Amino acid sequence: KSLESREAVVEVIASAQPAIVGLIEIGGPVALQDLRQRLGAKGLEYPYFRVLARQGEDRALALLSMHPIVQDNSQENVKLHQQKRRKMLRGILDVTVRLDDGRMFRIVGAHLKSRVSDNASAATALRKQEAYTLALHIQHVARTQKGMPLLVFGDWNDGPADAAPQILQQGLSADAALRRLSPEDSRGEKWTLYFKRGKEYCIYDQIFVNPTLRERMRGQGGIVDTPASAKASDH
Numbered sequence: 383k384s385l386e387s388r389e390a391v392v393e394v395i396a397s398a399q400p401a402i403v404g405l406i407e408i409g410g411p412v413a414l415q416d417l418r419q420r421l422g423a424k425g426l427e428y429p430y431f432r433v434l435a436r437q438g439e440d441r442a443l444a445l446l447s448m449h450p451i452v453q454d455n456s457q458e459n460v461k462l463h464q465q466k467r468r469k470m471l472r473g474i475l476d477v478t479v480r481l482d483d484g485r486m487f488r489i490v491g492a493h494l495k496s497r498v499s500d501n502a503s504a505a506t507a508l509r510k511q512e513a514y515t516l517a518l519h520i521q522h523v524a525r526t527q528k529g530m531p532l533l534v535f536g537d538w539n540d541g542p543a544d545a546a547p548q549i550l551q552q553g554l555s556a557d558a559a560l561r562r563l564s565p566e567d568s569r570g571e572k573w574t575l576y577f578k579r580g581k582e583y584c585i586y587d588q589i590f591v592n593p594t595l596r597e598r599m600r601g602q603g604g605i606v607d608t609p610a611s612a613k614a615s616d617h
Contacts, residue, residue, distance in 0.1 A: 390613035392420045397608050404535045405444040406493050410435045414444050434475045443475040443491045453478035463515045487531035494538050513546035521558040531595035560590035567605040575617045
């Protein structure tokens with residue numbers, strides 16, 4: 383990112399004052415440290431963090447937290463379901479955070495195959511397979527940590543009605559089903575990406591929660607759409 387874009391990212395985060403930040407398409411550990419330092423200069427300290435960068439991939443997943451990360455189940459090399467060699471392009475970020483009152487919840491992050499491809503149907507099939515693999519991971523969490531509050535965030539490169547998000551929402555079993563949040567921006571709109579070439583407004587960035595976490599929440603949240611957001615990212 384350019385210096386202007388990096389500063390815009392800082393401004394967007396600073397405007398929201400979040401205790402936890404999930405990041406997609408960050409350029410690895412060095413970029414994350416640069417972001418932490420810039421946020422620190424704004425008075426936002428994130429002493430706990432995790433970055434997941436697969437070898438050969440220039441787009442990493444990361445998480446910043448003001449609360450302790452007490453467990454890390456992130457996986458860099460996740461074999462795709464029913465594939466012997468092929469793996470998820472960016473792995474699965476998976477950490478457990480403990481709040482000041484002792485309550486814990488688990489946060490999972492993913493970034494599925496881009497739509498920018500010479501073979502659109504193959505890219506769609508790969509996203510679907512990645513989503514199924516992630517759903518298997520979530521099912522394992524649901525069965526080994528019953529009642530654990532869970533949040534799943536990501537850039538799915540598919541809209542809510544497409545196959546990949548539907549697989550995640552429905553889950554592979556009743557105990558692994560998730561609920562998709564439907565936040566709005568200041569104008570009541572829900573899109574998170576304007577696709578210039580197709581002239582489409584898309585909801586590729588989506589957050590899912592399990593019923594345990596949903597019961598804790600108040601409302602659906604919102605989309606930060608300050609002027610800096612247009613400079614910070616295309617999402």
